């Protein structure tokens with residue numbers, strides 16, 4: 050089974066792109082399944098189901114969705130193998146700009162959109178910087194100049210990635226992306242022992258554990274304070 | 283380069299500054315160190331805090347420099363002079379109704395066919411420089427040859443620039459700031475002279491004039507289109523421009539096409555407006571996912587175009603008179 054990990058900011062076009070890529074495999078008889086990771090809510094599963102694609106979803110609730118991903122991907126991969134999939138795609142809502150779900154040796158795709166502003170590549174960290182493929186969407190609604198500037202910001206934070214422009218509505222570019230993603234020879238039986246590409250932060254503070262009271266007395270663990278500057282009046 | 287100081291790097295490759303900036307590497311005070319020495323000054327905690335990957339930065343940086351250099355060199359070395367489309371088949375597997383179509387720079391080809399008939403697919407084939415490896419089985423040649431793979435994979439060298447009616451400026455910048463940002467990302471040596479050239483060209487196309495201090499988001503539809511076209515003609519790195527309909531309002535469309543053509547672009551224009559479609563030398567008819575025909579614009583059609591343009595200018599004139607508050611009479615037909 051092939052495994053491909055998609056990630057990207059909310060509403061950047063991940064589901065649209067994945068659906069178009071899967072549609073491009075139609076003639077090749079590749080059986081694809083999707084697992085969606087999100088935080089509080091998603092109806093992406095309905096969109097995949099409607100397209101006849103086997104789908105599972107996991108909501109991380111109070112946890113960082115990428116931590117949740119790391120603790121569940123092993124079981125998700127065995128689900129994919131049980132279903133006899135040729136290709137398992139995971140879609141993660143990149144809600145935590147500090148973490149990223151990519152694994153070493155597994156293709157990682159980051160989907161970002163032209164509307165999100167040129168500072169986005171600076172902001173989103175490892176989710177963009179350590180991806181193998183960067184897919185830029187919504188090029189149909191911004192100017193050529195903005196597309197070019199955005200793409201150059203992306204390539205300066207991740208010059209090694211293959212950057213592609215794909216339209217999530219018309220599917221323009223999805224076939225091409227699909228042809229780069231699927232690898233006949235890859236056969237992932239398990240991800241046990243594989244490594245995350247980028248370590249997740251060590252943060253674990255009393256608020257992670259359910260503390261609700263504000264005040265220094267209640268703060269434990271990994272606590273970081275803002276520098277508000279002593280001389281500011 | 284690994285043992286150069288940051289200052290030496292910046293002197294040789296001024297654009298490296300963008301790399302440091304985008305990666306939030308504040309090198310001030312470390313100019314006399316190498317990149318590695320600079321990175322070594324971060325503590326483990328700082329590295330984790332800022333999500334910095336030292337190894338990756340060290341290995342990415344030369345890749346970035348190489349990409350930007352080839353981007354700089356690309357204009358002289360790899361000029362696109364012609365685009366050739368070699369026929370494939372439509373959705374039902376029927377061979378397309380032409381064998382090969384070569385389009386030279388400064389030529390305009392129009393594309394007609396209902397929505398969903400395969401225009402996006404054609405565009406994608408060109409953009410990807412298809413080699414019988416897409417659903418249509420088409421192949422694309424550039425300058426008569428199988429093109430370099432860089433057209434597929436480099437984010438800075440795209441074959442196709444697109445302009446459509448749905449496009450808007452989303453950045454909150456003035457025209458000056460906007461054009462400057464684009465010019466800087468294209469590594470232009472003298473941004474201000476290019477900016478002046480673009481605003482002049484844009485005003486030459488736009489019905490109502492605007493200047494460099496206007497915020498791009500407050501431009502009218504016609505002004506936006508004019509600025510996008512002038513910017514694409516003068517500053518875009520892509521040799522092929524696809525235009526998806528331009529409304530006939532607030533912009534001189536004929537001049538817009540002339541500008542693109544005079545900038546040595548290959549122009550593909552999806553339109554159902556006879557005033558535009560007949561300007562092209564040829565038009566591609568798309569049906570069922572394939573090119574069913576390539577029609578040469580006949581002399582009769584060119585003559586008809588002249589008549590249609592007269593009719594159009596009458597209607598434009600009537601519209602202006604109405605706007606002014608005049609009474610209209612059949613005299614305008616004279």
Ligand SMILES: Nc1nc2c(ncn2[C@@H]2O[C@H](COP(=O)(O)OP(=O)(O)OP(=O)(O)O)[C@@H](O)[C@H]2O)c(=O)[nH]1
Pocket residue numbers: 057058059060061062063064065066093142186187188189190215216217218
């Ligand atoms: N104009 C335009 N809209 C797009 C494009 N790609 C996606 N969209 C739209 O953007 C919206 C969000 O797309 P989704 O595919 O649901 O995005 P997502 O990243 O899966 O969103 P979440 O899973 O909720 O984080 C939808 O309304 C899409 O139709 C594109 O290329 N152009």
Ligand SMILES: [Mg+2]
Pocket residue numbers: 063064065093140
């Ligand atoms: Mg989604």
Ligand SMILES: [Zn+2]
Pocket residue numbers: 113114115116145146147148249
């Ligand atoms: Zn996180």
Ligand SMILES: [Zn+2]
Pocket residue numbers: 252253254255256257258
């Ligand atoms: Zn916490």
